[in-house]
Amino acid sequence: MKLKGLVWFFAITLILISIYQLSFTLVVNSYEAKMKQKAEKIVKMSHPGITGDEKDNLVARQLVRILDSTKDAKIYPVFGTTYLKCKENELNLGLDLQGGMNVTLNVDLEGVIKSLSNNPKDPQLLNALNAANAQKAKSDLDYIALFGQVFKQQNPSANLASLFAGAGKSVKITDSDQQVLDQLETISKSAINQTYKILSNRVDQFGVAQTSTNLEENKGIITVELPGVQDATRVRKLLQASAHLQFWEVYNIGEISKNIEDADKALAQYLNGTKPDSTKSINDTTANKTDSSKLAANDHPLANVIHFIGPQQDKTGKQQYYAQIANVDEKDTAKVNEYLNLDVVKNNFPANLKFLYGLEEKDEKSGHRYFELYAIKTLPGTDKAKLEGEGVEDASADYDEHGRPAIKMQMTPTGTRTWAKMTADNVNRPIAIVLDDVVYSAPNVIGAIDGGNSEISGNFSVQEAQDLANILKIGKIDAPAKIVSEQIVGPTLGKEAVQGGAKAFAISFLVIFILMLIYYNTAGWVANIALILNLLFTIGVLSALGASLTAAGIAGLVLTIGMAVDTNVIIFERIKEELVRGKNYQQAVHDGYRRSLAPVIDAHVTTFLTAAILFYFGLGPVKGFATTQMLGISLSLFCGILLSRLVTDVWMSKKRHFEYFTTFSKKIFKHANFKFIEYRKYAYMLSVVVLILGVSSFFNGFKQGVEFKGGRSYTVEFSQDVKNDDVRNSLRDAFEGDYPEIKTVGDNRHLNITTSYKIGEENADSAVLTRLYQGLKSKLPPTLTYQQFAKNNIQGSQVVQPVISKDLRNGAIKATIFALIAIILYIFIRFRDWRYSMGTIISLLHDVFVALAVFSFFKNIVPFPLEIDQHFIAAILTVIGFSMNDTVIVFDRIREYSRHMKGADKPTIINRAVNDTLSRTIMTSVTVFLTLLILFIFGGEVTRGFAFAMLIGVITGTYSSIFVASPILVDFAKDRPLGEADHATEKLKKADAAKLAKAK
Structure with a gap:
């Protein structure tokens, strides 16, 4: 193999990068575990005897504060890396694996x-x-x-x-x-x-x-x-909430310096005081004292974390004050917030003062991050400012008289009057422009502004001026964002998803690892080394890209295990053929890799195309699956072709060779000579039945997932087994006649309940959840309150409004159509014969119709949900890619044999091609089928429907590539020989070569 040095370089580089990248995850997990133990000790000392949710809440708050205050702590001594940097580089887990809200x-x-x-x-x-x-x-x-x-x-x-x-x-x-x-x-x-x-x-x-x-x-x-x-x-x-734009007057440092001193002194005394009163509720306004009582005593605790800015002198010696009173380091914000919210601190400041931060600032030289702190002067008894956002008529980015970026602002008639009074009262003082309690700018007032037209100038960049102009505009424009879809995953469901995915991954890996050794003898070690490196590289690159690993992503990894060995299966089967023909090992290996290159690339390109289309049109977890699959497919080429060849060459350079046969594999498909083409009419009859069932499925209907039809879905845990029909009847009355769909999740103690009750209505989440609680009350413990039910029994929920479900449906349809078109075009370009494209489209439609028929006619029969949702679309597109994988291998062999078996009729050529690739076809299907079966059994509810659709697809894909796609080449354009385009190309090449020789 040429370029061995380059392959070695890339292999070693990828190994080091992957190990380096994944090491951050280990370091972060270890550090966070230690900090959690520390937080638990602090809570235990300050609140002895506290248990349950109150303890968990305190520990969580304490852990956030500890981690926030140690962002810059170097926790990775090998590289001198901080916790913040390690956190940025760790492998992220998706919401469905760690819980949370999307x-x-x-x-x-x-x-x-x-x-x-x-x-x-x-x-x-x-x-x-x-x-x-x-x-x-x-x-x-x-x-x-x-x-x-x-x-x-x-x-x-x-x-x-x-x-x-x-x-x-x-x-x-x-x-x-x-x-x-x-x-x-x-x-x-x-x-x-x-x-x-x-x-x-x-x-x-x-x-x-x-x-x-x-x-x-x-x-x-x-x-x-x-x-x-x-x-x-x-x-x-x-x-x-709508954007809230306000204009506030501010206190300068000189006006509140005495207050700061008094607050600092009071805080020092507080931190050195006695332990907190254990009779107080943790939700009390002074609850933060609990977290602070352990801190080391010092004389100026406030000044240690808030860097106050004193007045400056101008050229005349007169004192000038900045708009902000202080700077706060990013790592200290949690502690500062804690201090400023304590009553002992707040009581020392004016009642109409509130503290607000500005935008995050960064020192370009040191990289130091900090926030400016402002003392805002509020109106007593109200959250309203003297001037609100509706007072702004228009704003635009412009340039001042010196050619510097500035903002032109015009007020409404009412705003003009308020602005004139406000600017007159604050000449030579700043006015803070605040959006959602964040200070975006605090320009100094040079003089009273009567006409309503103002100019805000300063050291703005063009982009900063444009951003501030947009902020001022948005104060007038009412453009709130409305939730059209949400998904909540409880930590319990997330933990189960991690355990199920990890178990499926481990079992699949072990099964395929052993199968490779059983079927390919010592050569199986080459496939297993490529498989291990493929998985290492895939996870390492995912981490480096900052992608999140989701439950669907784990499904993609499991599927990658099955498909990653496919490259080696194609190559090994070809090497075995060359060995059977009598070639020595070195020549067989060389020819096996060379002749396998085209079909391997074809198979990977078609699968990659479907994954890329899925990534473009998909949302949420499905994108995670597509990302994982694209990475796995790309790295499979590198590992399966280059690294496998490298390992083989290194071994053979020592006068040794791998064995590719075992006693078991020698007997499988030995001298296979099945008459597939002769049985094509029966296959056509079966395909007609499939076509009828596929079309009928649209009339029979499907169970659409909540993503496609809209609605609310809740995963509810009960203390004992419940019957689906009883729950459905109870909820029908609670939901005012709307029949919910009930699905079992794992066992009869866990149900997924989907309803369209009040869908499309705004702010109805609480009302629907209340109705759910009322409908289920007879199945719940008598003492269980609504709050306890909502917090502990709802393990996950999803809401999809009709406006987004329409987009998801359209995206799914487009993805499927684009995938079919892309593959047909690729096949046509690759084989330059419309019959190959015809065979492809018919076989793919055959596979899609089978899946649709099963999901339609078996939806009320099987004991698990068969729903048309994003995961089903992901499965269909993956099936299309897998089926094409098989079909392309057969087509490549047909084209090859059409060149060498001159004079043979089409059925003979096709039968020979199908029989010679049968071992590879079955072996690939078995490996993928086994991984999907394991995923179906152990992977959990999230991926069960996906795995089932894929299981059907593997079987139908294998069938269609043999009995549907290949026979099409016989029955269409009967007078045209197979591979005619290739013969024409060969003639042109020979003619060019003859001309070149004659010229010489």
Whole structure:
């Protein structure tokens, strides 16, 4: 093999990178376990005898504080790496493995349109918006375009400009309807992006690690992942709140310096005081004293963590004050918050003072991160500022008279009056511009502003000026994000998913490892080494990319185990053929690898295409599966072809060779000579039956998962076995006649309950959960309260609104269609014969129809749920890829034999090709089938439907590649020889070679 040195280099580099990357996970897990023990000791000392949820809550809070305060502690001595850096590099676990909440939000563009209109109560506007809202679940148009279409249908002679002229100075009365819609699109995208930034900042307030916020701008969809979050109600409230823009007056350091000294002194005395009163509730406002009582005593605890900024002198010697009073290191924010919320500290400051942080700052030289701290002057008895966001008419990024980036701001008539008074009262003082309790800027007032037009200048970059202008705009535009889908996974379900996935992974690995040795003798060690490295590289690269490992991702790893050995199976089977023909080991190995290259690449490309399409159209966990599969497939080529060949060459260089036969494998398919083509008419008859059943399945119907039909789904734990029918009847009355779907999860103590009750209604989560509790009350312990039920018995939940379920359905259909088209085109380009594409499409449709028929006609028969959801689509696309894997191997051999078996008829060539690849086909199918069967048995409920669909697909894919795809080549274009395109290519090559020789 050429380039051995390069292969060695990449192999060793990948091994080192993977081990290095995964080492962070081990270090972080070890460190967090130690810190949890430390937190438990602190809680035990400060609250002796406390148990249950109260103890868990205190330990969790204490652990967060400890970890937050030790972000910069070097916990990895080998590399001198901090906890924060290690945490960033560890392998992330998805929500379905560690518990938490996944929320999909849709930015409410109805509010944007109303905010931009001249009259939000205009009947024409409201009628058009109501109609657009009614149609958006069924329409493929974006909301702005749909609104424009509906408005024109309702008001043929009216112009949109009459509704929006002058709004934000961006629409003119002479603008056409399309120009108005373009302006609305531009502003709405700005609103979507700003809402995304606001949500990203809000997410940080939940105090959980490894949060993720992603934006799909074209759809206005924002996805938020919050691992480990507990308070779902708080998440919903905070994420769906409108942006709150306010203008506040501030205290400077000189005005509160005495207060700071008194607070610092009082805090020092408090920390040196006696133990807290054990009779107080942990939810008391002074509960934080518990966490602080252990701290080392010092004279200036407040000044140690808050770096106060004193006044500066200008050129005339006059004192000047900064807008902020202090800087706080990122690692100290948790401790500062704790101190500032203590009564002994708050009582020493004015009643109308509240502390707010600015945006995170970073020292470019040192990389040091910190936050500016502001002392805001509030209005007594209210959360309202003197000037709120609705006082801003428009804002835009511009340049000041010196050519520096600045912000131009115009107030509404009411805002102009308030702004004039506020600026007059604060000449030579700053005014803080605050969005969602975060200070974005605090410009100094040079003089009173009477006309409502203001300029905010400073050391802004162009991007910072644009961002601040958008923030000022968003204060007027009402663009809250509404939750359209959410999934909550309790820690118990997450733990079960980890255990089930790990068990399936371990058993699959062991079974395939042993099978390779049994079937391929000592050569099986080559396949196993490639398999081990493939898995190591896949997990290592996933960690390096910052991807999250989900339950579906573990399913992808399990499937990778089955498919990773396929490369070696193809190669080994070819080597065995070469050995049977009498070649020596060295020549057989060389020819086996060379002749296997094309079919291996073809098989991997087709499988990769389906995974890539699934990744593009999928959401949430399914993307994790697709990511894992694409990585596994790519690395399988490197490990299966290059590393396997490298190991084989190293072994053979020592005058030794691997054995590829065992007593068992010699007898399997020896001299196979089955007449597959002669039985094709029976296969066609069976395929017609499959076609009829597949079409009939659409009339018989399917059970759609909550993702595709919308609804609420709850996984409920009972203290004893319950009957599904009894639960269904009880809930029918509670849900006002809506029949819920009941599925058993593992055993009869755990049920998954899905209902469409109140779906589409806003803020109905609590009402539905209350109804669920009432309906199940007779099956629950008499003393169990609603709060206990919601916290302890609901192990997981999912909510999908119709607006997002439509997108998921459309995405699934598009993914399947695109996958079929992509593979057909690839096959046509690869084989340059339309019959190969015809055979491919018929065999793939055959496989899809079988899966659809089984999921339709067996949905009420099998003891586990058969639902059409994202996991089913993932299975269908994977089946398409797997089936193509088999089909391409057979097609490649048919094309090869068509070149060498000149004079033989088509049935003879195809029968020979199918028989010679039969061992590989069956071996690959067996390995994948075994891994899927293990996943089906041990993998848990999340992946059971997926595994079942794949099991069907493996069987039908193997069947269709032999009995459907191959016979098509005989019965279509009977007068045209197989591989004609290849013969033509060979003639051209010979002609070119002859010309070249003649020229020489």
